[in-house]
Amino acid sequence: xxxxxxxxxxxxxxxxxxxxxxxxxxxxxxxxxxxxxxxxxxxxxxxxxxxxxxxxxxxxxxxxxxxxxxxxxxxxxxxxxxxxxxxxxxxxxxxxxxxxxxxxxxxxxxxxxxxxxxxxxxxxxxxxxxxxxxxxxxxxxxxxxxxxxxxxxxxxxxxxxxxxxxxxxxxxxxxxxxxxxxxxxxxxxxxxxxxxxxxxxxxxxxxxxxxxxxxxxxxxxxxxxxxxxxxxxxxxxxxxxxxxxxxxxxxxxxxxxxxxxxxxxxxxxxxxxxxxxxxxxxxxxxxxxxxxxxxxxxxxxxxxxxxxxxxxx
Amino acid sequence: xxxxxxxxxxxxxxxxxxxxxxxxxxxxxxxxxxxxxxxxxxxxxxxxxxxxxxxxxxxxxxxxxxxxxxxxxxxxxxxxxxxxxxxxxxxxxxxxxxxxxxxxxxxxxxxxxxxxxxxxxxxxxxxxxxxxxxxxxxxxxxxxxxxxxxxxxxxxxxxxxxxxxxxxxxxxxxxxxxxxxxxxxxxxxxxxxxxxxxxxxxxxxxxxxxxxxxxxxxxxxxxxxxxxxxxxxxxxxxxxxxxxxxxxxxxxxxxxxxxxxxxxxxxxxxxxxxxxxxxxxxxxxxxxxxxxxxxxxxxxxxxxxxxxxxxxxxxxxxxxxxxxxxxxxxxxxxxxxxxxxxxxxxxxxxxxxxxxxxxxxxxx
Numbered sequence: 001x002x003x004x005x006x007x008x009x010x011x012x013x014x015x016x017x018x019x020x021x022x023x024x025x026x027x028x029x030x031x032x033x034x035x036x037x038x039x040x041x042x043x044x045x046x047x048x049x050x051x052x053x054x055x056x057x058x059x060x061x062x063x064x065x066x067x068x069x070x071x072x073x074x075x076x077x078x079x080x081x082x083x084x085x086x087x088x089x090x091x092x093x094x095x096x097x098x099x100x101x102x103x104x105x106x107x108x109x110x111x112x113x114x115x116x117x118x119x120x121x122x123x124x125x126x127x128x129x130x131x132x133x134x135x136x137x138x139x140x141x142x143x144x145x146x147x148x149x150x151x152x153x154x155x156x157x158x159x160x161x162x163x164x165x166x167x168x169x170x171x172x173x174x175x176x177x178x179x180x181x182x183x184x185x186x187x188x189x190x191x192x193x194x195x196x197x198x199x200x201x202x203x204x205x206x207x208x209x210x211x212x213x214x215x216x217x218x219x220x221x222x223x224x225x226x227x228x229x230x231x232x233x234x235x236x237x238x239x240x241x242x243x244x245x246x247x248x249x250x251x252x253x254x255x256x257x258x259x260x261x262x263x264x265x266x267x268x269x270x271x272x273x274x275x276x277x278x279x280x281x282x283x284x285x286x287x288x289x290x291x292x293x294x295x296x297x298x299x300x301x302x303x304x305x306x307x308x309x310x311x312x313x
Numbered sequence: 314x315x316x317x318x319x320x321x322x323x324x325x326x327x328x329x330x331x332x333x334x335x336x337x338x339x340x341x342x343x344x345x346x347x348x349x350x351x352x353x354x355x356x357x358x359x360x361x362x363x364x365x366x367x368x369x370x371x372x373x374x375x376x377x378x379x380x381x382x383x384x385x386x387x388x389x390x391x392x393x394x395x396x397x398x399x400x401x402x403x404x405x406x407x408x409x410x411x412x413x414x415x416x417x418x419x420x421x422x423x424x425x426x427x428x429x430x431x432x433x434x435x436x437x438x439x440x441x442x443x444x445x446x447x448x449x450x451x452x453x454x455x456x457x458x459x460x461x462x463x464x465x466x467x468x469x470x471x472x473x474x475x476x477x478x479x480x481x482x483x484x485x486x487x488x489x490x491x492x493x494x495x496x497x498x499x500x501x502x503x504x505x506x507x508x509x510x511x512x513x514x515x516x517x518x519x520x521x522x523x524x525x526x527x528x529x530x531x532x533x534x535x536x537x538x539x540x541x542x543x544x545x546x547x548x549x550x551x552x553x554x555x556x557x558x559x560x561x562x563x564x565x566x567x568x569x570x571x572x573x574x575x576x577x578x579x580x581x582x583x584x585x586x587x588x589x590x591x592x593x594x595x596x597x598x599x600x601x602x603x604x605x606x607x608x609x610x611x612x613x614x615x616x617x618x619x620x621x622x623x624x625x626x627x628x629x630x631x632x633x634x635x636x637x638x639x640x641x642x643x644x645x646x647x648x649x650x651x652x653x654x655x656x657x658x659x660x661x662x663x664x665x666x667x668x669x670x671x672x673x674x675x676x677x
Contacts (some may be wrong), residue, residue, distance in 0.1 A: 063520065133534075138541050163487045163542035164527060248528045248538070249492045250521075260487060261525035272530060275358065275386030276494035276519050279412045 044293065051287035053280060063273070063281045072288045074253045078263030079292065082168060082243065083236035085257070086175035091229045093176070094183035101184075102191040103213060114188070121181035129245035132174040137165030137246065144169065144258040155255050162260040166248040169257040174242050179232035186228035190221040223307045230303030234296050240267040266292040348635055349377035350628045356382075356390020356403030357616045359496050359550070360433050362653035364403065367640050370648055380636060387496055387616075394619050395421050400633050402619040403433075405496025405519075407589050407597030418619060419591055425623025425674070426592040430666045432640050433616035433649065434656040436576035437501055438551040439560040442539050443467060445482055450475045452563040457509035459546060460488050461523050467544060475563070482544075489538045489547035492528035494519040500600075500614045501548045507602040508611070550614070551576075552654020562612065565605030573656035575610035580662055582606050594622065594669035613656070622672045631675035638670050 059067040101113050144167065148159030194217045202212040218225075249264035249272070264272070270285045277285060354364070364382040372378055385393070387404040394402030395417040408415040408429060419427050439456065441449055446467075451459075455471045458464045464471055468481045491498045498519050505513040515522035529538040532549045539545040539557055551559070551571045561568035569575055579600060586599040602611045620637060624630040639645045646657035658666070 065516075133537060133541075160485070162527065163485070163544060164489075164538045165541065166527065166529065166538060244492075244530055245534065247492075248526075250524045250526055250528050252524050260527040264492075272493035273520070276388045276496070277386075278388035278392050278414075281388075 047286060047290040047293055051283055051290045054283035054287040057280055057283075061280055062284050063277075068284065068287060071284060072266075072291055074251055074263050075266045075269050075288055076291060076295070077253050078168075078249075079237055079265040079267070079295070081255070081263065082172050082175060082247075082265055083233055085168070085172035086179055086236040087229055087233050089173065089176040090180045090183055090232055091225070094180045094228065094232075095187055095225055097180070098184045098188035098191055099213060099217070102188050103209075103217065117181050117184050119181075120177065121185075125178060125239060125241040126245070128174050128178055129242035132170060132242060132246040133166060136174065137167075137170050139165070140167075140170050140173075141165045147258055156257045158256045159258055160260075161258050162248065164248070164260070166246055167258050167260070168247065168262045171243050171247045171262075172257070174246060175236045175239055178239065178242065179235050182235060183225075183228040183232045186231065187221055187224050190224035191217050194220045227303055227307050230299060230306075234299055237296050237299065238267055238292065240271050243268040244271045348375045348632055350632055351379035351381070352400040352629060352632045352636070353398075354380070354382045354390075354401040354403065355385050355393045355399045356619075357387045357405045357433075357496060358384035359405055359435065359614055360384070360403040360616050360653075363433050363640075363649035363655055366648040366652035367636070367645055370645075371636055371639050375635070378632060380632075391418070391619070394418065397421055400620070400624065400629055401637070403616055404619060405614060405616050406499065407586060407617055408619070409589065415589065415591065422621035422623065425621045426594055426672065428592070428620040428622060428637075428669050428672070429590075429595040429597060429617050430637075430641065430669050431580065431596060431598060431615050431658070431662075432618045432637075433614075433653075434576055434580060434658065435614045435616075435654065436551040436571035436573065436610055436656060437497055437548050437612045437614055438554045438571045439546065439548055439562065439612070440536065440539050440554050440557040441546040441560055442542060442557060443482065443484065443544060446476075446479060446558065448476075448479070449558060449560040450563065450568040451560050453505070453508035454512050456560075456562065457505045457512035459486055460490070460505065460526070461512060461515075462488065462525060463512070475568075484544035487527050487542045487545040489527045489529055489535050489542070489545050490521040490523070491532075491535060492521075492530050495531075496614055496616065497532065497548065497550065501612060503600070504602045504612045548612075550654065562610070564609055564611060565607065567607060569608065569610050571610045571612070573650060573654075575608055576613045576656040577659050577662075578606070578609045579604065579611055579613050580615070581659055582609055594672050596666060596669070620673065623674050627675060630673055634670060634673040634675045637673070641666055641670065 054062065054068055059065070062068060062071060064071050097117060101110055101117070105113055141161070141163065144161040144165065147157040148161040151157045152159055198216040198220070199212055202216050207215060243265050247262055247264065247268060248260050249268065250261045251264060252261045253263055254261065266288045270289060274282070274285055361382070361384040368380045368382060371380060382403070387406060390402040391404050391408065391414055393399045395414065408418050410416070439451065443449070451472070452475050455464065455475055458471065465486055466483055467486055468483045473481055496519060498521050499517065502513070502515065502522065503517045506515065506517050521528065527538055527542065527545065529535045532553050535547045535549045536553055536555060536557065539547040559570060561570045580598060582604045583598050583601040586597040589595070589597040597617070598615060600611070600613070600615065604611055618637060618640065620633050624633065641658060641663055643657070649655045650657050
């Protein structure tokens with residue numbers, strides 16, 4: 001209970017009453033906190049109210065003519081699939097990059113490298129999207145044909161390989177590049193705070209640099225890796241523009257990552273269909289948005305839970 | 314701050330003030346036209362390029378007028394027009410009874426009447442990427458079976474039958490469709506459903522119905538995907554086809570290439586959809602996709618303008634009237650053709666539409 005105590009000390013120091021500046025500051029801080037909560041509640045309320053008509057409507061009148069669950073389920077599948085692959089690709093790369101910058105790179109390079117990784121986050125997502133369709137997609141066609149021919153027995157690479165390269169694999173790769181800086185920045189920050197005495201102790205006991213990193217830095221930074229990955233997952237789940245532009249969507253549910261038929265994601269589907277929608281179709285799209293909201297909320301709560309458990313240990 | 318800095322700040326504020334004042338005073342500068350004020354429209358993104366051309370020309374002829382067009386999409390355009398948020402709207406489909414849109418638009422215009430006129434006709438080209446094949450001819454049934462993924466290879470017998478003497482490669486066909494809901498898709502599948510009902514059994518809507526094809530966002534996305542994919546085929550506004558091959562489509566006994574004239578002709582061949590016309594000023598068309606008339610290209614997108622005969626103020630009414638008059642005039646249609654690659658309205662059709670625009674009660 002440090003808060004009230006500190007307050008008492010401050011109050012005593014200022015002659016028994018709180019200073020004017022303190023009162024203004026604490027009121028401002030409370031107002032800011034309440035505003036954020038109110039905004040979040042407002043968004044949730046809007047999503048709930050606007051999606052009600054789609055929930056209660058006759059399934060025949062919904063887009064696709066089937067039930068709401070049938071409409072949203074493939075989208076949830078696509079959203080989770082794209083984000084998961086992106087995280088699986090990005091996290092090892094991001095952790096490696098963070099370790100390199102915090103422990104291995106020559107001191108002169110550290111600052112420049114850190115800036116470069118952070119700069120990746122400054123590129124607008126639509127630019128990533130354009131890069132995906134004009135550069136990465138066409139370049140990946142050959143690789144995907146090879147995957148189909150030589151690794152086709154794995155369901156992920158069943159094929160037939162897309163002729164244009166606008167596949168789930170390419171979209172996930174672009175997402176991975178987009179979330180790499182945030183995962184890397186969070187991890188780097190904590191890695192560089194690993195207590196010196198632990199690191200030097202490990203080295204003194206005869207550990208190699210890799211053993212030192214494995215035994216001191218990684219355990220120390222574990223919760224930061226998880227929270228970074230979850231932040232990245234949250235961003236990948238909600239990413240709209242890049243997926244909208246790149247992915248060739250056709251509403252199927254498949255683990256096949258290299259064909260032209262891919263499941264759409266919730267955010268991309270809203271972006272693609274909203275402009276020409278009216279009436280109940282809009283409510284349906286908002287209902288899918290509510291599901292995305294719930295998924296990201298659960299993801300973030302899960303991340304918090306994992307991190308707080310880590311900290312207690 | 315040093316005194317010289319302050320001086321600089323004051324000087325730049327003064328310049329800004331003069332600039333703002335100059336903008337404000339342009340209202341009463343003498344101009345040749347009496348029109349002034351502003352109106353807003355919203356709707357079909359297919360019309361965007363045409364609307365841009367009309368607005369630019371109209372505003373330069375009438376310097377005191379500001380017109381805006383928000384390409385939110387046909388659905389949004391109808392919604393905003395019905396809600397009274399916009400003075401006029403653009404829609405890729407005629408107003409229909411379902412969801413109460415037609416009635417809503419009629420109510421919005423009360424006590425006046427609803428106006429609905431086609432203002433934008435654009436041929437939709439079937440584009441393909443097959444460098445070794447310079448000219449490709451397709452009959453509607455083959456086209457439908459390519460797009461429903463029944464025909465999967467370019468050297469299929471059905472394609473060969475349409476193209477005697479052409480050496481077709483054994484490349485796999487990648488059919489490309491729009492991933493977003495669009496009027497282009499709706500018109501393309503409406504064509505397939507009317508001329509090849511055996512091969513195309515899907516419901517007609519702006520959403521592409523076949524699963525498992527390549528999909529891309531927007532006209533530019535489709536063109537990009539077709540350009541990138543060897544053996545790809547797609548559909549897009551004819552003006553956007555660029556370097557890609559454009560297929561000739563069988564109409565009657567001949568193969569027709571998309572062109573402005575051939576596209577405009579379809580409206581002359583088509584009957585009006587009387588059931589959807591609730592006022593003398595509405596001209597919804599039931600496009601006759603099955604026409605066999607020579608020189609007609611049946612895969613077209615028709616977009617409509619929605620407006621009312623009465624508005625809250627005479628100023629607004631006269632502005633809408635003048636703008637619509639310009640949009641369907643030969644000059645306006647020519648500007649749209651140049652800017653958007655659309656097909657100008659034919660003279661006979663324009664004569665039919667003019668009374669609707671004349672009916673707007675302006676300047677009383």
